Amino acid sequence: MKTKALFLEIVCFLFILLFLYTAFSKLADFETFRVQLGRSPLVTDISGLVAWGVPALEILLAGLLMFGKTRKVGLYGSYTLMVIFTAYITAILNFSDVIPCSCGGVIAKLSWWDHFVLNIFFTSAAAIAALVYPATIPKHQRQ
Template sequence: MKAGLISFSSQRYQRVIAILLILLWAYSAVDKLTDFPKFRLELGKSPLISGFQNVVAVIVPLTELTVALLLRIKKTVIPGLYASFALLSLFTAYLVVILNYSYYIPCSCNGLMASMSWSAHIVFNIVCLLLTASAIVIPDYDQRKGGAISVA
């Protein structure tokens, strides 16, 4: 190992990203379920979801918990990463559409997410998307090259 570089396996990298996503999805789901009436009410104010808020209010946190569970089980980490990428993509697209085309921006965020601006929230989602994509791609690339990841 060269001085100044940290070398670690791509599987360890993938595991670290999976753990971060588990924390994200579990936190997000628990946050929604903790104040479920507020979450459902805010969904009802969304011009894209109103009329379906009761169904969406149940499906979203259950999906987040399911994805967290997929990421926790070694055999389902890859499907969990793909599911994370899909959810993050949907949430990011939803935010962009709401911010650009809606007269009302619903927010049921609590805790850490409530303190973020909408722009910061989109940047956060994009960073999570990039980390998720890298956790899917790097181990596959690493297996073909037979090496480890080096970070300066």
């Protein structure tokens, strides 16, 4: 397998793993997730919508990344979502006295700096993967 193709497979796999893990962690403890979002000064008014929307979007993006025909859209969506998450963390850290963590599972145990670094890593990986993703996919690689 060529280096570029291997890189794309690894990035997509990592995003699928990340998004499914975090989505199902949030849904498994939905009430805690919803309450923590309600404490965030940035999304208080729309916390109910965000509480359902974020896991749903993470599951959708994981699904898009699984198939060759939708992978590029999934990569752009993953990049966009990671930019939003990173901007949210930056805003919370710089402009909020209250710093609630609404992440799911083991990721909730990370420090805010660790969250930021993880987000920068995934944002960069998605950007690079979307840019190097081939304009056309050979027929034998389509799913």
